[in-house]
Amino acid sequence: MLSKNRIKYINSLKIKKYRQLHEAFVVEGAKSVLELLDSDFEIEFVLVTQEFQQKYASILTRHNLALETVTPQELEGLGSFQTNDSCLAVAKTKENAFLSPASGEYMLMLDDVRDPGNLGTIVRVADWYGITKIVCSRDTTDIYNPKVVAAAKGSFTRVNLYYTDLTQYFEQIKHIKQPVIGAFLGGDSLYEFKYPASGGIIIMGNESNGIGEQVEQFVTDKIMIPRFGAAESLNVGIATAVMLDNMRRQVPL
Amino acid sequence: MLSKNRIKYINSLKIKKYRQLHEAFVVEGAKSVLELLDSDFEIEFVLVTQEFQQKYASILTRHNLALETVTPQELEGLGSFQTNDSCLAVAKTKENAFLSPASGEYMLMLDDVRDPGNLGTIVRVADWYGITKIVCSRDTTDIYNPKVVAAAKGSFTRVNLYYTDLTQYFEQIKHIKQPVIGAFLGGDSLYEFKYPASGGIIIMGNESNGIGEQVEQFVTDKIMIPRFGAAESLNVGIATAVMLDNMRRQVPL
Incomplete structure (x- = not known):
């Protein structure tokens, strides 16, 4: 009892x-x-x-x-x-420990992903594509929220998240010369983009507002998933999967 | 009032x-x-x-x-x-009208996708990639379910669905010589697969059980999205997006 x-x-x-x-x-x-x-x-x-x-x-x-x-x-x-x-x-819970991409490694960054289902899906997708580090803005949903844990289907045990102020974070890692790739409506075609073998950071933005201006200034490559029909946007979990799938085809583990 | x-x-x-x-x-x-x-x-x-x-x-x-x-x-x-x-x-509601792929056209088929959120997401993804026809098994969730309509974010107005018995459907279209591509855990690598310019059918299966045996016998190409980490599976909406993204890179509209 x-x-x-x-x-x-x-x-x-x-x-x-x-x-x-x-x-x-x-x-x-x-x-x-x-x-x-x-x-x-x-x-x-x-x-x-x-x-x-x-x-x-x-x-x-x-x-x-x-x-x-x-x-x-x-x-x-x-x-x-x-x-x-x-x-x-x-x-x-685990300590909120600093993360940065090693040489040749791709890492995810989330700028205010708010929906627990979306965050859980992103963690699961990251795990599928062999991404183990996600740096999140402080307003991104808590990984330990029960809905996030449920949607991550066990993948939360293999993917590490670090919550921080993203502007300060970019100051901290400015010695790292890897590309910072952001998903933007109106960016260059993902199909033309060559993911460098050096690794880097792939940023996904908020469900309604995308990547914020503060973070945008650190982006070196603005990329858009090509659209062939009339849907206005893709869900952020879906867009993450497509960005990572295209990356892994070029830079397998 | x-x-x-x-x-x-x-x-x-x-x-x-x-x-x-x-x-x-x-x-x-x-x-x-x-x-x-x-x-x-x-x-x-x-x-x-x-x-x-x-x-x-x-x-x-x-x-x-x-x-x-x-x-x-x-x-x-x-x-x-x-x-x-x-x-x-x-x-x-619209009439449940017969659909089949035209020459050069790709169409989706869903074998018992049950979750309304997943079906709505698939309709939105189809719309993004310029797919306008989805043939569904009779047990696939109803497109007019309010949760499906909400998750489809307006894309339900541009994508047509036809509910039918899939085994009978394959009998009806047996004169069509286009490939029938199924997403299977354990299939051949999506990255090696060449989507024919002839068009064809891309089948996604049920959330727990995948594509059923009845439908599997009509599949000409079993394809798997390559996995690099340890997640057991991908959500069916995510998998649909990755299958269609790889198709459109090769066969744009």
Whole structure:
């Protein structure tokens, strides 16, 4: 039987302020929790149904976890998602550590991506294309938001995010001579663009306003995904995938 | 003041059965309604706030519409979305008309795409890449579902969908000798694939199960988007965009 204190603690972690206070976040559902166990995140405790515990007994024992058995009903009451009926973990958040592209490496940068579903999708897409570093503006949605974690489908365990003031960030990395490639409506055709083997930064902007003026001044290459029909824009998650797909065709890992 | 009958009618159109019975559907929000007015859809009536009516007076008059002025509160009560506070239209659905690829044309096919957000995204992506025909399995989500219409951001007015039994469909078009390209985990690399100038069909499968066995037997080319990291899969909307982007680089309009 879950204690009231534990229920209160888990619910508090849905709010950014309390995630920062406790340096902890919630991971829901079998796929995401199994990927979490397979990562280097420090785990506080895991709530499991009896069924889940039996099915994954060997994995759960191997990790020497603080386990508590609960009913599917208790889990559903706690989770943010209806489908969360097998397990829930609370893990420590990671330090907000500085990231920059190594020589030959491509890194993503997000200027105020606000929608949790979009951020989760971008993390999943980054993981698919072998991108492990994302630098985000301070107003970009928190990676530990439960909706972001859910949309990232486990990829949040393999992709690192660093939240910072982007203008200051560019000052810090001005010795780095790699290109800064921004996705702009009206930029040069992506199909004509040659991604340098040197690596660099690929910037995606806010859902409504694109890349802000403050950040735009640091962009060395303004690129647009060619349009053949009449849709006004592409979703930022979709645009990220197309930018990275074109990059990887030229600069494979 | 909205009549009870009209409120009841609009609410009924959130359900597929009533959309089919009345051959009508709901379009919400300024962007989608303006695109609807710019299309060949037959419009039953439009509810507008006074503010919207003044802002778009010339457009609304030009179309000789059955207009009713309502309050933002009345609109919010009716809509499926919190942001719908300026206008709502009811339009006639289009006939479920047969579609096949012309010579040199690429067409999409969807085998049981169930998530409304995914279908809307696919319609928007198709519109971006100049694809105007999508053939869907009968279990693919209804294009006139309000969540699909919202996610398609107006592109539903330019892309035609035909719902049918896909196995029977392939029998009907067996005289057409164009390639049938399917996205499969484990297929040949998309980066090696040459999209023929003849045009053809690009098939995307269900979110969990991919392309079904019944449909798979008609596929002439099994293609996979190359993976460089560890994510298990890509969202079907993302995968559609990458497949179409690679096609258009080789076969522009």
